[in-house]
Amino acid sequence: MQTNGDGNRRKQRFRERLEVLRDSELHRHVRRHLPSGGWTRRQWIHASLFTTIGIMVATIIPGFSSAIPAPKATHATLALELPELEGDAAQDHAGDSWQTLRIKPGQTLGGLFEELEIPATTMHQFLANDDFKALMRRLKPGTEISFDMPVGGTLRALRYDRDLSSRVVLSLKGEKVVEKVIPRETTTRTVVLSGKVGSSLNRSARKAGLTAANINALTDDIFKYDIDFNSDLDSDDRFSVVVQQTWREGELVATGPIEAATFTVDGKLHSGFRYARPGSTAEYFTAQGRPLKKSFIRMPIPYARLSSKFGARKHPVLGTMRMHKGVDYAAVTGTPIMAAGDAKVQFAGVQRGYGNVVILDHGRGYTTLYGHMSRIGKVRPGQRIAQGTVIGYVGSTGLATGPHLHYEFRVNGAHRNPLSITMPPPEPLGGAQLASFKTQTRDALARIHTVESAIYADLEPGTPVESKVDRAAVTEVADATPAKGQKKGGKKKAGTRKKRG
Template sequence: MQSHGGGSGRKQHFRERLGVLRDTVLHRQVRQHLPQGRWTRRHWIHASLFTSIGIMVATIVPGFSNAIPVQQAQSHTTLTLRLPEPKLSNADGHASDNWQLVQVRPGQTLGSIFEELGIPAATMHRLLENAGVKSALGRLKPGMEIGFDLPAAGELRTLRYDRDPIHRVEVALVDGELKETVIARETTTRTVVLSGKVGRSLTRSARKAGLTSANINSLTDDIFKYDIDFNSDLKPDDRFSVVVEQTWREGELLSTSPVEAATFTVNGKLYSGFRYTRPGGKPEYFSAEGRPLKKSFIRMPIAYARMSSKFGARRHPVLGTMRMHKGVDYAAPTGTPIMAAGDARVQFAGWQGGYGRTVVLDHGKGHTTLYAHMSRLGNIKPGQRVAQGTVIGYVGTTGLSTGPHLHYEFRINGVHRNPLSVTMPPPEPLSGVQLAAFRTQTANALARIRTVENLIYADLQPATPAAQTQVAAKAAPAGKAKQG
């Protein structure tokens, strides 16, 4: 190892060499300009100039030499450190350190999962002897999560899976025997109001607010479809508020209930709907006054279709003669589903002359509807009861038809009526005890919605489209009549 003194000697030697070089240059310059004889005034001026230059060089060069770094030898010291002993948690069988979680992929089987983890097939068959394991894991669903307790260099110790949203099952292998443990998982159910503006897309805004696809379908197909045309009526600033119950577990949203109540404000007009179940019936949606929102008949038994021919006298497109058109035609692509206009019994389903494939429904009280020119019938047969909205067939061009369309007729006691203008009696409203219970439920839901909307839309000024907020409502007061 070279000492620091050796470094100082090399530095001193470098300075001396620079001094010699400097003196040599100055000597040569002076000799070139000094006269051999008597000096003149000009010679003295040159001598003074060279002397000044020499002084400057003498000042700068030593500083430059000091600025040049000289690499110095560095000393190194090696220390011996004692490291802590490694933890043997994987070897001593600490279960919490060895869980491997597998999320089932589409097409994946239990056998392929065991093979990927290197677990013998015999172990899998031993586990499947447990009825619960066989029932839960015999047919896997994509997204399902399975846990494996696999200690290092050891065999499978415990298998776990969720039997349902609130129960986890652990099946341990102890000395070749199966030991099952069911663990209850705590869940929390909250009533919330999901609110938002339509923005550019109702579906996108509703999903961003927290509504499920089923919730959105309830808004458009069950609650407001008789009052709002979702294809043409909506504007970006129109808003919706929906009351649902959400179930959470360990910070994870497990499920969202059907829509309990909803309001929709379109062009400043408020529409509302509330879910209620009559004794012995099924859940329905009612107006704030207790009238069913579901009308007796759907005006258009086919969605997203164009009316191609109205009710009344016209020249027949095939026969070429003037005759009464006893229904309404809706042009649509072949295969478009056709729905029952109302709850009914199937009176006829088959071929009927110029109508082609036809279905006739009897709705009671002398009301019947006819659907003609179908490409094929739905899964129905004469005498069967069907609910409003049931698919009874598909658009076609059978019979006397020039193109795919639905011919739809409405008859009252055998007399043809215009389906677009016929007035139907309103459905029977709630009354008595049912109406009182319904109003209690309605008041609670409306209070929740008003609280949220007052926070979000207090200024009633146009806001940024698709501004959504989810607010957890307070617990319902005691005595709430929960239905459905």
């Protein structure tokens, strides 16, 4: 504690130093300004003023030093309870962490372990676990695996997601691998994603939240028969789809297939709804229950040239006039050949002048034949396949002068011209299936109408709404669509849209 005596002595020493300083400065000033004849009245006034100021400073400043008390430092100690560490974590060393790596295209598990400088013997220890081995068999680019690697130490554990709702942690305990499954909570929501075509349908659809698989389904499965996506679309045309999204810990981890979709092109509404008939795979139907997929595609090979038509002709190899019972499509060897419709494989092998050939039975008396293949695809007699399945590849086996596909269309055994025959209409839904489909369709349409009414100002008034969509879905859609007043692309001139037959 500072006493009053100490303070007084400090003041006295300070005054003495200040007076010495003042005298020296005054002396220097006098020597510089004093004329040879003595001081003037003005100089004496200045000297007196400086002296007065010096005395006042010497008196006031030491008083401040003792008048202002120094702040007292206060300290407080608070005890915090920390959670107990589990298991091996309690023995971790400073700097330990999980390292998460993502599988690159072409990368193997061995390459991943080598990148982390983990011995192959350790990798084989983990491969002794059946679950981990199964994961490695279906290892795909983008798969994430995390490694617990102490700094300067060896691998202690690894973890990965078995599926969307469970994570597996494999820990090394000596020579044994201990498995622990950690449940991860997920939530699934049915949402509506919507947008306008703008300058690019693909870009707008991805911005709206559709996956690449969703976009392919929109253009190749649902609307490819009704909309020409190369020439029919305009920037103001809009689309809306109903999908299920799976969320985990605030992150979107999966988007399901399109359950329902609408596409408004030049003011005309096109719609499609996903439905699975009992015992068959899911497909898309119109609102009236008619399949959107046609029973047959006329051209089972893409990007090919029609080289020979149906009818009588001179055979290019035999040189005789014969009935050409099909049509020929010239294409490069190895070009994929697709099934013209859903079918059961009737024959797959070598047959006389056809070379490698596949015959498909589509039911109701309809069969198709595909000849001169370079090789047959992964199909076998008795197998049921879907329309568009690759059944073989273009070649020149059998009686052929060059690579091409010989394609025949038969009705009850009689050959018909594939280019001119009226294709049978697809079988629509009926009875209990149609009633179930209508119920499902009504809910999906109501969701779409609700969202479109909220985000599109030009939606026709009076659209019936039978149920409300989640507010989260509306928000997501609104973020993915142009704001009101945003500049839109110009309309095409009248008559530029191509109408498909």
